Amino acid sequence: MDTTRFENIFVAENQIPEEFQLPEIHQNEYLLNGEMVQWNGPVNEVWSPVCIPGAEGLQRKLVGTYPDTSPKEAMEALDAALAAYNNGMGEWPAMSVEKRIGCMQNFVYLMIKQRSLVIKLLMWEIGKSLADSTKEFDRTVDYINATIDALKELDRESSRFQEAEGTIAQTRRLPLGVVLSMGPFNYPLNEIFTTLIPALIMGNTILFKLPKHGILAHYPLLEAFKEAFPKGAVNTLYGKGSEIIPPLMESGKINVLAFIGSSKVANGLKKQHPKVNRLRAILSLDAKNAAIVTNNADLDVAVSECIAGSLSFNGQRCTALKLIFVQEGVADEFVKKLSDAVSALKPGLPWDKDVKITPLPEADKPAYLKECIDDAVAKGAKVMNEGGGYMNASFVFPAVVYPVDDSMKLYHEEQFGPVVPVVRFKSIEEPIDYQINASHGMQVSIFSNDPAEVASLIDPFVNLVSRVNINCQAQRGPDVFPFTGRKDSAEGTLSVFDALRSFSIRSLVAAKVTDANKELLNRIVRDHESGFLSTDYIF
Numbered sequence: 001m002d003t004t005r006f007e008n009i010f011v012a013e014n015q016i017p018e019e020f021q022l023p024e025i026h027q028n029e030y031l032l033n034g035e036m037v038q039w040n041g042p043v044n045e046v047w048s049p050v051c052i053p054g055a056e057g058l059q060r061k062l063v064g065t066y067p068d069t070s071p072k073e074a075m076e077a078l079d080a081a082l083a084a085y086n087n088g089m090g091e092w093p094a095m096s097v098e099k100r101i102g103c104m105q106n107f108v109y110l111m112i113k114q115r116s117l118v119i120k121l122l123m124w125e126i127g128k129s130l131a132d133s134t135k136e137f138d139r140t141v142d143y144i145n146a147t148i149d150a151l152k153e154l155d156r157e158s159s160r161f162q163e164a165e166g167t168i169a170q171t172r173r174l175p176l177g178v179v180l181s182m183g184p185f186n187y188p189l190n191e192i193f194t195t196l197i198p199a200l201i202m203g204n205t206i207l208f209k210l211p212k213h214g215i216l217a218h219y220p221l222l223e224a225f226k227e228a229f230p231k232g233a234v235n236t237l238y239g240k241g242s243e244i245i246p247p248l249m250e251s252g253k254i255n256v257l258a259f260i261g262s263s264k265v266a267n268g269l270k271k272q273h274p275k276v277n278r279l280r281a282i283l284s285l286d287a288k289n290a291a292i293v294t295n296n297a298d299l300d301v302a303v304s305e306c307i308a309g310s311l312s313f314n315g316q317r318c319t320a321l322k323l324i325f326v327q328e329g330v331a332d333e334f335v336k337k338l339s340d341a342v343s344a345l346k347p348g349l350p351w352d353k354d355v356k357i358t359p360l361p362e363a364d365k366p367a368y369l370k371e372c373i374d375d376a377v378a379k380g381a382k383v384m385n386e387g388g389g390y391m392n393a394s395f396v397f398p399a400v401v402y403p404v405d406d407s408m409k410l411y412h413e414e415q416f417g418p419v420v421p422v423v424r425f426k427s428i429e430e431p432i433d434y435q436i437n438a439s440h441g442m443q444v445s446i447f448s449n450d451p452a453e454v455a456s457l458i459d460p461f462v463n464l465v466s467r468v469n470i471n472c473q474a475q476r477g478p479d480v481f482p483f484t485g486r487k488d489s490a491e492g493t494l495s496v497f498d499a500l501r502s503f504s505i506r507s508l509v510a511a512k513v514t515d516a517n518k519e520l521l522n523r524i525v526r527d528h529e530s531g532f533l534s535t536d537y538i539f
């Protein structure tokens, strides 16, 4: 294997381009109850996937440190969130929708001031390219602004008067209580905010567990949270999840668990809650999304979409295409085109121009991917592309592995990394059976230019997964679209619109229809701080 083009995927200290240099960041404070609390205790180190040459070969570069807080600080955060919520009567949950929107707009204003530093931290902490890190930040800002617009709409819709059978009711959309929000490393900013922001703007108070990778990228935003929201509305949790989360869950005082990660962890967390039936869970979990390329596909479209779907951010996306089924009539041609295109992808560092494949933040990922590739090869598959599977301390060049079958790990496990397993199939029943038997059901991509064939595949798949993509890769966005999954892939629905509903409940104020009661309700609407944005619906 010619490895020369991979050999520069590390950086010497004096070769870091000036605009991407980053002094070590030692975070010695965290946000609790509206204060930045000083921390003098133990710390955890943050290591970049970008490697530097060291005494014993390539080694990850130190980015900084963050507080290794204990269950004691986590319980203080819970107390602060409970006090701020105060059974819905605290300053934040009782604030008018209009004023909550004002706070959120101020947050966005303050957040944007930190744009370049947050983007740089994403690049260093998770190895995301400049283009993708920038996209993650800007998408998050767009998401917050869209959420604000959606809330205006929802508030008008939810706050209508309803009259039926001699009863009149004013409905109100209200928060649920304390929300524990946790997310993964692949979108440390964007994914956490797809739960935290809607939960917060609906008036809930938040315990925000920072992601292990991408943790320092949030540091510049803590002041913005502190300034924009009343005390206790947002409280941060550092330290080891396995130590600090169980006491929080076991307290039974978490009302909503908003978690993005694996179903195994999610199930464990739910079991810790003493009254799990009272816990609302909004979860986005496992996915091994299949692509199905039939004999009738446009192979060039299928190849370029499968590459984007499998290898954007090195395949580290829940929505990534993680298993490609190709029908035998076009299988060899498809695999050749796919392998050639993958071989041509540009490897490099996050700031390199047009880079497509970058180092991986999880220290154990290269060894795990090697295990998967070796297992497939031992059972008869081959690595089809030039450089496929090349690895060093934190970098893996993508491997197209073919033909994969159900005896191999790559058929079943969510590799969450740059390996593209391809399965050759004869009858269309085979990928349908795969999806029927799978424990997950997030998305599928079907590649075919035969309208009758596509139509016949949509119905079985749309009943097995939550999104069927036709001649395009799988993805979460546009963010106004519902984002969920079947089986072990999700619980509840996210999206700009759905998340607002997920983190709230509709309650009623109802009365018999009389002139006096109508006048009374009119009055309540006019005077009530947390009522309408406008008086359009006063009858």
Ligand SMILES: O=C[C@H](O)COP(=O)(O)O
Residues within 6 Å of the ligand: 186, 187, 191, 316, 317, 318, 319, 474, 475, 476, 477
């Ligand atoms: O990791 C799961 C993400 O929600 C995927 O989002 P994306 O499809 O926009 O990359």
